[in-house]
Amino acid sequence: MPNAYISGTGFYVPPRVVTNDQLVEEYGMDTSHEWIVKRTGIEERRFAEEGVGTADLATEASRMAIEDAGLETGDIDMIVFATLSPEHAFPGSGVYLQRNLGFADLKPPKFVPALDVRNQCSGFLYGLATAASMVQAGGVKHVLLVGAEIQSAGIDLTTRGRTVSSLFGDGAGAVVVSPTDEDRGVRGWWLGADGRFADALSQKVWDVRRRPFLKVDAEGNGFVPVEDVWAHMNGKVVFKHAVEKMILVMMQACWEQKITVKDIDLFYLHQANMRINQYVAKQLGLPDEKVVYNIQKYGNTTAATIPLMLAESQRDGRLQRGMKIALVAFGSGFTWGSAILDW
Numbered sequence: 001m002p003n004a005y006i007s008g009t010g011f012y013v014p015p016r017v018v019t020n021d022q023l024v025e026e027y028g029m030d031t032s033h034e035w036i037v038k039r040t041g042i043e044e045r046r047f048a049e050e051g052v053g054t055a056d057l058a059t060e061a062s063r064m065a066i067e068d069a070g071l072e073t074g075d076i077d078m079i080v081f082a083t084l085s086p087e088h089a090f091p092g093s094g095v096y097l098q099r100n101l102g103f104a105d106l107k108p109p110k111f112v113p114a115l116d117v118r119n120q121c122s123g124f125l126y127g128l129a130t131a132a133s134m135v136q137a138g139g140v141k142h143v144l145l146v147g148a149e150i151q152s153a154g155i156d157l158t159t160r161g162r163t164v165s166s167l168f169g170d171g172a173g174a175v176v177v178s179p180t181d182e183d184r185g186v187r188g189w190w191l192g193a194d195g196r197f198a199d200a201l202s203q204k205v206w207d208v209r210r211r212p213f214l215k216v217d218a219e220g221n222g223f224v225p226v227e228d229v230w231a232h233m234n235g236k237v238v239f240k241h242a243v244e245k246m247i248l249v250m251m252q253a254c255w256e257q258k259i260t261v262k263d264i265d266l267f268y269l270h271q272a273n274m275r276i277n278q279y280v281a282k283q284l285g286l287p288d289e290k291v292v293y294n295i296q297k298y299g300n301t302t303a304a305t306i307p308l309m310l311a312e313s314q315r316d317g318r319l320q321r322g323m324k325i326a327l328v329a330f331g332s333g334f335t336w337g338s339a340i341l342d343w
Helices: 020-025 033-040 054-068 093-101 120-137 159-165 195-200 235-257 274-284 302-315
Strands: 003-012 017-019 044-046 078-082 114-117 143-149 171-180 185-193 266-269 324-331 335-342
Touching: 003 054, 003 120, 003 185, 003 302, 003 335, 017 020, 020 033, 033 274, 054 093, 054 143, 054 171, 054 302, 078 093, 078 120, 093 114, 114 120, 120 143, 120 171, 120 185, 120 302, 120 324, 120 335, 143 302, 171 302, 185 235, 195 235, 235 274, 235 324, 235 335, 266 274, 266 302, 302 324
Parallel strands: 078 114, 078 143, 266 324
Antiparallel strands: 003 171, 017 044, 143 171, 185 335, 324 335
């Protein structure tokens, strides 16, 4: 059975930078740069322009990853797309990405499967577990795994929503997962979920328990109660469980791999909140130089945070061949996961 490794990485963020001061000046949010930085560590984020879809960001990141892997589009056998912000309720973003990359225009055309993953901030790790398992099983050879988000269209950019909306940004990260006979790659993955807290971090704009699921007026125009339009978060509950689960799943990974955190060269923690990650790092005894961050300039890009960090740190020379790295995430659901890789 071959090992599965990440053969290529790519990323893309929209060109528009939105600083904390701009949230105040352009959107009228009653907050400040100091307030946001103190609570989250975020200084700025990227917002996509109207008309740009999640799959559009993913397309640019995917092209970079495929090229970095030394492959052509036609070499890809499957797409796994992790996002909480697809273009529509259905279909998922994976098929739009397939269309954008031109698989059907190849000669002969190649109709690769497209799997959408809905595990929010843990989506990339759930996708990595899926992609690595399928490669190792021999079902496919090269899997394009993407985490991409456009969240700026679905957040309440007013004072009412500042505790949530100041956190999020748009972006995409992509990797290609491939087989190798070399002694490297994904050493293991560990996933978990606890649905008892599903409502602690949620956005219920689409609720099929209702009849009809959207209220309509006499002309048939739908409308949604304001409390369901925007994301809801119980910050204290999320913080507590994020810290606890990220520490536990990291310890589980080390225990089963018979290593300690000292054996790991770089840690990639999901970029939800700098305070959460700093607390996790402190509890695990991780030195600052081993923990990768990009939340300061991108905010929380949800499923995109980890692949975006991998691509950036590979290109700036921080991530080197032969390093042992750890990936850890926690998100809505609650869901969480970790993975150990030899790069």
